[in-house]
Amino acid sequence: MLVSSRKRLLIVGHGMAATRLVRDLEEKSPGQFAITIVGEEKLGGYNRVLLSSLLAGESDEASLAMQDQSWYRQHEILLIAGDAVSGIDLGRQSATTESGRKLNWDYLVLATGSRAARLPIPGVGLEGVMTLRTLHEAKQLIARSRDAGNPESDKKAVVVGGGLLGLEAACALWARGMQVTVVHNESWPMNRQLDGEAGELLRRTLEQRGIGFIPEANCVRFESDARGETVSTLLLADGRRLPCTTAVMALGIIPEVSLARQLDLVVERAIVVDKWLQTSDERVFALGECCQIESELFGLVAPIYQQADILSAVLLYKATTGAERISHDVDDHASVLPHYQRQPLPTRLKVSGVDVFSAGMMASPDNSAPLRSMAMRDGHTGHYRRLWWRGNQLVGAVMFGDIGDSSHYLRLIEEGCSADSSPATLLAPSTRVAS
Amino acid sequence: MNSIRTTCPYCGVGCGLQTDSKSGNLLGDSQHPANGGRLCVKGSALSETLGSQTRLLQPRVDGLQASWDHAIGEVAKRLEKTIRRYGPESVAFYVSGQLLTEDYYVANKLIKGFIGSANIDTNSRLCMSTAVAAHKRVFGSDTVPGCYEDLELADLVVLTGSNMAWTHPVVFQRLMAAKQQRPEMTIVVIDPRRTVTAEQADLHLQITPGSDVWLFDGLLAYLAMHDAIDRQYIEEHTNGMDEMFMASQTRSGRLGEVASRCGLTVEKLQAFYQQFAQTQSTVTVFSQGINQSAHGVDQASLILYCHLATGRVGKPGSSPFSITGQPNAMGGREVGGLANMLAAHMDIENADHRELVSDFWRSDSLPEKPGLKAVDMFRAVADGKIRFIWIMATNPVVSLPESDRIIRALAGCDHVVVSDCVADTDTLRLAHIQLPAAAWGEKNGTVTNSERCISRQRAFLPLSGQALPDWQIISRVAEKLGYGHAFDYHCAADIFREHAALSGHQNNGSRDFDIGALATLSNAEYDQLTPVQWPVPAHQTSVFLTQLQGTSRMFADARFFTRDGRANVVPVDMPARLDVTDVDFPFVLNTGRIRDQWHTMTRTGLSSRLQRHISEPFVELNPEDMAELNIGEGAIVKVSSVHGHCVVRARPQPGQAVGSVFMPIHWNDCFASKARVGALAPSRVDPHSGQPAFKQIPVKLRAVNVQWHALLIARATLPLPENQYWSRRQMGDWQVVTLAGTEPVSMNTCRTLWGEHVTAWTEVEDDDGEHLRLLGTGENGAQLWFAKAPQPPQIDESWLLDALLADDAAATAMSVPALLLGIPADPSAQRAGPLVCTCHNVYQSTVVAAINAGCDEVEKVGSSCRAGTNCGSCIPEIKRLLAENQPAEAEEAVCCH
Structure with missing residues (x-):
């Protein structure tokens, strides 16, 4: 039968990495694999980078989509959305989802991405204490900022974390009329990307807009309003209390590696892969924010797209040649296949006017x-x-x-x-x- | 507006100018016999130098502004006091070939005729006195026999000790035009440097410095031995020629010996000698290379002898020709402005002449002995023998040898009076009394050029501030001293008539200088006076001005102004040793002018255009010597002699002989930290003329180890950070300062130094402050621009100066990074390399681009980019660029075949 002659490829996770990978595969050799994608979000495969732009009101939801649904149908890719893979059997080469679906695979790609880091302090569970990781969260934040521009409103937001995402979120909420304060545990915003002088200029620009910036801040706890459900203040270690109706934690990401750990793959801070994206099991691959190459972790889109390009080539090569593990010891592989190369990662702050x-x-x-x-x-x-x-x-x-x-x-x-x-x-x- | 005709204030060519009746701009006067409308770059830029921003506008006494009455009173009082206490020999006037004949005449008359001191000497001592001495010794009078036309008529033109293409560009252009018409004409250039003039020659004899004397001695011997002489002329019109032949043949009869002394091949030497021997129509032009030598009079005499021996004196296309450096060196000679002369080409030591002049002036105090010549005069100032000195229109602190000693001498002198038209010169800084003199364009009078042509300088501008013509200043002092009756002049014409009358007084053809015909000019006729070559003796008095006949050539009749009418051929002393160097000072320094600057830059320094050809003081040396001394291009170099040192920039110059270096004479303490070349020159003078040997100075060189180079462009004169070198120039509204130094200069240093002018800084700075760029903006736009780096910052200066000026909104309208870098973001706007054509503002890069685009001749380059189409001073450089850049096109042609 035609279908059974194709290798079955199961991709766990439907973020930007997975979306890019299937696009590359179908471009290079359409129909080579029987592809199944399982994503836990109801709408998967959107451009997560644009979430802060959406929050700021500069992009609409439609423009977030990377591929429309018909594309998946045309390429006979099975999309399972709103469901998560809960177990994998390496021996049987199968997986089960939370809803109980059973999926068989010849090759498994882990594209589980990451989760937003949260402060380990009391009060993070209060209503209004959020992260900005998913479309759902972005929509919630938009809802919370509704009417903030109204003169009677005193909707205040605190953004914890003055990195790229934190500043984008802060500016977005500010653009929606909220009074925003950024608290940061380092001396200047975007300290990983900017030197102190540029950081200082950025801080001044934010402050000129009316976005407060508190450097060297340690958060103690979120406190609730009288009803005890919704956040009302953030208490800092120096005793300052920052009133807020919304708090966004933009503290960076934590690679999602729980499945990999279950499988006993080698995992350090993330799933360890080589420069061909192979995990310690030759049938299992990982890419995107859930993987690490040597010690490098990933959070920006460019190297992940590079990975998608490499992994698509590797998968196709293995499927067509039946090659086992790709390695330097086999000359052919190294010469035929691209491999991951570290590149300088330019960062642009996507905030209008800055x-x-x-x-x-x-x-x-x-x-x-x-x-x-x-x-x-x-x-x-x-x-x-x-x-x-x-x-x-x-x-x-x-x-x-x-x-x-x-x-x-x-x-x-x-x-x-x-x-x-x-x-x-x-x-x-x-x-x-x-x- | 009427067009006014006048004469250029620069070199001894004496070109005519006229104001354009519509625009008031200055143009070449097509009716003037010297230039026929041509002008060189300096003359073309005169309009840019007439502003009053650097003028001395008011008298100053002991540092305070004073009225004329007070200043004149003080000059007279101090003069009288000095004479009373120390005698008339204790006072001196040091004057200048920049003065007009009338000013000169009055100065000479006052000191020699009434103060009773012969201590008047002039900066012409530094340039023409050797020619004067040689002319007088041989011809019996200071007579230049030929004229410019002779250069056009000659079949052989020998240029010796003259970089005419740069120093007398208009005569050089006339020569080149003649050469183009008659390509068979031969041009020989004798110069230890391969100058742009030498590059245009058919034969360049790159002789050992100072060996001209042997070259011409050898020529004389060669002419005698090859019977290439005019026996009849020698017998009828000369004394002592045969003895001279004997001496020359004994010393210099062997070509090989002469060739090795001169550093030439026998073939080259012989080629020159043969050419000279067989070309009846020969002109030998000599200038500073001959004159500024310790044996200058002897070598100038030998040139005259070679022409006498061949009967080539004062004939059309055949004559020796001394060309002068200054606009009125000749006029100064005519009035007796040198210490060893009296007046009207008469001698101070001749009792008859003294009596004649005494009678004419109604004076009884004429000194009987010559006064002190320039170098000795300033020695006497240093020794306290001269206690009052009045310096007019010249800058001896820059121009005299051992100039550091001149500073000390003037600083220690009781009374220093300086008349000048500018407010700041190295000399003026030492004056107790400063007197503002009228500048060119404001004053009236006459000048005489190198071919004895008397031309009017006419005023076309009002006097600036309280400035007065020099003759008025001098006459007012004379009046104060009680000699009013002899100085009752109402206008320059009054003086000229007296001067002309004296020249004709009891002359009757006995003296060469006779302009008696002009003694009766009315004021109106004086104003109308057209250029005329002296002599114009009084028997022409009946003739109307329009028919005035000058004298193009003299001595065509071979009657000289000696006792017996024959030229005197007197023995010469050959120098025992030419090489002035030793182990401590192993290089020979030659000095001279550059194309676009004049003297000490007080005037040419005001034109931005003229600063773009060469903009910094430099020493040129052969690339081999640079490698040997480990001196890189653009390095800061200390050049030292036993007398002092200079700090200038190194320029590689393959045309410079190994062991021989060159520095320009122009820069001084007003324009650079230490670039007065006079500080290096020894007071070694010619024993006959007293002219210093500026052309062969023993020096040593070493690179100054600077850590940084910098460029400061500012609207105001700003204080400078500590440095080892600076040079300054005015470019329109901007002052551009080039700096180099060792001590660290930080951003804070700069901000502290210049902060008061600036409201916002834009800057570039690296971690250790090695690279700095600063743009300081104030209320009226950009105030200053600064760049500092380990190597000289490379910028497109003319673009940057325009860009800074255009700014106000520099920060928004211009690309700020480009502005800080000093280079336009659009590469096609770049103007790179030195300015070649000053008139049309064409840079080397543009000329080269034109050549690369197929322009293979000067004319084509000119029609493509306009370079070389106005004054033509840059044509030699265009030719050189053509020679250097031709191949591309030629090769292509070869390929096509």
């Missing part, structure tokens, strides 16, 4: 030779940019205000071509990029 760009590194990872840096500050506009070099190699860039040259910096960082630590590289990077 242009921030960051790529590469700001400090030497091994402390061997300190990086050299050079900055430009524009006293009129407040624009700022700083580059970091190791020797004659540009390794990092931060821009604040005007990010027009960011693509040139990125190319210089990516291509590793020589760009000396001179003002010309800082001020006219286009002249340094080989045409």
